[in-house]
Amino acid sequence: MSSLNAPLQHLDVLDAEHDAQYFEYSKAANPISAGLISRIPYQNFPSSLYDTGPSRVVPLDLSEALGCPGPATGPGLLANFIRLNAGDSLTLAPVTTSQVVYVIAGRGQLVQGSTRFEWEKGCFIAMPGIEAVQLSASEDARFYYVHDEPLLRYLGVVPAQQQFSATLYPAHTANAKLREAADDPRAQDRSRISILLGNRHFPQTRTVTHVLWAMYGILPAGSVQKPHRHQSIALDFIIDCPAGCYTLVGTDIDENGQIRNPTRVDWAPGLAFVTPPGYWHAHFNESQSEAFLIPIQDAGLQTYLRALDIRFS
Template identity: 65%
Template structure:
C-alpha cells in the first residue's frame, strides 16, 4: 500500500523572502504616472561637443536623470559622438547587440573580425556586438554612434551572439533611395518623407538591426511634417538644417491636431536631440533649403514585441 505524506520543508520558511514586496495594483501599475520611475528627459547636444580636440568618445549621457548605470541616453540606448584625429584609431567593444554609425565628416575605415571596409561622409554602417571594432581615420573623422548597451545592462546579459554581419550603407545609395521617395507624386501628402535602412536578416521588422532602426529623412523647404508618435525613443541627429527649421514636441494634441503646449527644438546641423517615447512630434522648415534628420530608435525591438504603437495625425 502506498502512503501519501506531506512534503518535507528543506529550509526555514523565511529563507529567500527578504526581497519580496507586495503593492496595491491601481497605484503601482503605472510607475511613470505615479512618478515612481523617471521620464525620458528632453535634451539636445550641440556639435561643439566634438568640433575639435583629441580622439575620443563623447557620450550623450542622461543616466543621472534616468537613474540607471551610464552612459545611457535612454533606458535601452546609448548615443555618442566619436572624434578620431587623422592617422589615429579608436577601438570600441561595448556589451551590446547592435551598433549603428552615421559618418558626419571625414574618411577612414572600420575593422571588426575578418571584415574591413572604408567609410566616408554620409555613410551609414552597422556592427554586431560581441567583437571589438577598430575605427581608423585617414582624415579627421566624426561619427554619430548609437548602441543598445544600456538594454543589456538592465537585462544582466553579458554573452552576445551576432545576429547580423557588419553592413555598410554608402552615402550615394542612401541619398538616391531618399531622393526617389521624395520625388514620388504623393510625397507631399505623407506624414514623413523618409527611408528606413533595412537588413535582410530582419524581414519582419524591416529595421537596420533586430533592436535598432535608422531612418534618413528630408524636410523640404517651406513644409510641415504633421505630428506622429511612437513608443520607441528617438535619438535624432540633424544632418542638415539651421535657423528656421525646428521640431515641436509634446504629450497632447489640440482639437485641430496640433501639438498643445509644445517644447520647441531649433535645429543646428550636427546636433542631436532626444524625443521621448510616446510624445507627439512635428517638423517645420521655414527656409529655402532642404533639411535632413536621422532618428535612431529602439523600434526594431518595439516592433518585434508588437508595442511600437506608431500613430499619425491625418
C-alpha cells in the same frame, strides 16, 4: 527510493521570502505617475561637444536623470558623438547586440573580426556587438553613434551570438535612394520623405538591426511633418539644415491635431536631441532649402514586441 518519495530538502523560509513585496494595484501600476520612475527628459547636444580636440567618444549621458546604473541617453539606448583625428584609431567594445554609426565627416577604415571595409562621409554602418570594432581615420572624422548597451545592462545579460554581420550602407547609395523617394510624384502625399535602413536578417521588422531602427530623411523647404507619436525613443541627429527648422514636442494634441503647450527644439547642423517615447512631435522647415535628419530609435525591438503604436494626428 524513487524521487517521489525522496525527503524534501529543508528550505530557510525567511531567506526565501526576504525579497518578496506586495503593492496595492493603484499605487504600483503606473510608476511614472507615482513618481517611482522618471520621465525621459528633453535634452539637446550641440556639435561643439565634438567639433575640436583629441580623438574620443563623447557619451550623451542622461543616466542621472533616468536613474540608470551606467551611461544612457534613454532607458535602453546610448547615443554618442565620436571624434577621430587623421592617423588615429579607436576601439569600440560596448556590451551590446546592435550598434549604428553615421559618418558625419571624414574617411577611414573599419575592422570587426574578419570584416574590413572603407567608410567616408555620409555612410551608415550597422554592427553587432560581440566582437570589438576598430575605427581608423585617414582624415579627420566625426560620427553619430548609437547602441543598446543600457538595455543589456538592465537585463543583466551579455550577447551569446551575432544576429547579423557588420553592414555598410554607402553614402552614394543611401543618397540615391533618398532622392528617389523625394522625386516620387506621390512624395508630398506621404507623412514624411525618407528611407528606412533595413537588413535581410530582419524581414519581419524591416529595421537596421533587431533592436535599432534608423531613418534617413528630408524635410523639404517650406514643409511641415505633421504631429505623430510612437512608443520608441527617438535619438535625432540633424545632418544639415538652414535657419528656420525646428521641432515641436508635447504630451497632448488638441481637437485640431496641433500639439498643446509644445517645447520647441531649434535645429542646427550637427545637433542631437531626444524625443521621449509617447510624446507628440512635429517638424517644421520655414526656410527655402531642404534639411536632412536621422532619427535612430529602439523601434526594431518595439516593432517585434508589437508595442510601437505609431500614430499620426
